[in-house]
Amino acid sequence: xxxxxxxxxxxxxxxxxxxxxxxxxxxxxxxxxxxxxxxxxxxxxxxxxxxxxxxxxxxxxxxxxxxxxxxxxxxxxxxxxxxxxxxxxxxxxxxxxxxxxxxxxxxxxxx
Amino acid sequence: xxxxxxxxxxxxxxxxxxxxxxxxxxxxxxxxxxxxxxxxxxxxxxxxxxxxxxxxxxxxxxxxxxxxxxxxxxxxxxxxxxxxxxxxxxxxxxxxxxxxxxxxxxxxxxxxxxxxx
Numbered sequence: 001x002x003x004x005x006x007x008x009x010x011x012x013x014x015x016x017x018x019x020x021x022x023x024x025x026x027x028x029x030x031x032x033x034x035x036x037x038x039x040x041x042x043x044x045x046x047x048x049x050x051x052x053x054x055x056x057x058x059x060x061x062x063x064x065x066x067x068x069x070x071x072x073x074x075x076x077x078x079x080x081x082x083x084x085x086x087x088x089x090x091x092x093x094x095x096x097x098x099x100x101x102x103x104x105x106x107x108x109x110x111x
Numbered sequence: 112x113x114x115x116x117x118x119x120x121x122x123x124x125x126x127x128x129x130x131x132x133x134x135x136x137x138x139x140x141x142x143x144x145x146x147x148x149x150x151x152x153x154x155x156x157x158x159x160x161x162x163x164x165x166x167x168x169x170x171x172x173x174x175x176x177x178x179x180x181x182x183x184x185x186x187x188x189x190x191x192x193x194x195x196x197x198x199x200x201x202x203x204x205x206x207x208x209x210x211x212x213x214x215x216x217x218x219x220x221x222x223x224x225x226x227x228x
Contacts, residue, residue: 043221043222044219044221045202045204045219047217099144101153102153103153104153
């Protein structure tokens with residue numbers, strides 16, 4: 001069965017610094033997608049970044065980038081120049097025919 | 112563009128009672144998802160609709176949970192009877208299509224927080 005593991009329940013970062021959130025997954029599929037979602041305290045989940053498994057190039061979205069290691073089944077999120085508005089729960093998610101979310105990492109940004 | 116709407120935002124019921132949640136997806140979105148998010152956990156997909164048909168309900172506890180999406184637009188999720196362990200936030204999401212690049216990006220509603228006493 002597919003599983004998504006986020007081993008860091010909580011992380012903190014100084015404003016303007018860089019932080020990396022970890023995610024590993026388990027699958028026997030070859031075609032799938034990976035996502036990072038952000039859930040601020042208001043609880044509306046929003047997509048941060050997505051990665052297609054068949055693409056070798058790591059996805060980037062402004063200050064957000066991923067390090068996708070397909071062989072290692074690792075999908076980490078790097079947030080550069082952290083801002084106060086980045087404080088939230090971050091969920092890693094996997095999708096092939098089903099959708100699976102990790103347990104989340106709570107990110108605190110310290111002014 | 113209006114987002115995904117859900118109601119009610121909060122609901123408190125006694126165990127063994129029934130409850131229903133409503134979701135109105137973004138206009139034109141063919142795919143609709145219901146998730147259960149228990150405190151401290153990630154969302155768990157309960158059911159997925161493509162238009163008014165069920166694509167996947169493998170994780171839906173069918174003895175007490177039911178969902179429908181009549182006319183392929185808005186949807187209701189029902190729990191009957193509720194148990195203590197059903198206390199969670201129920202999230203609805205929609206996407207333009209089920210599978211296909213950026214058009215399958217899921218947009219989430221604000222959720223309904225259910226407390227079962």
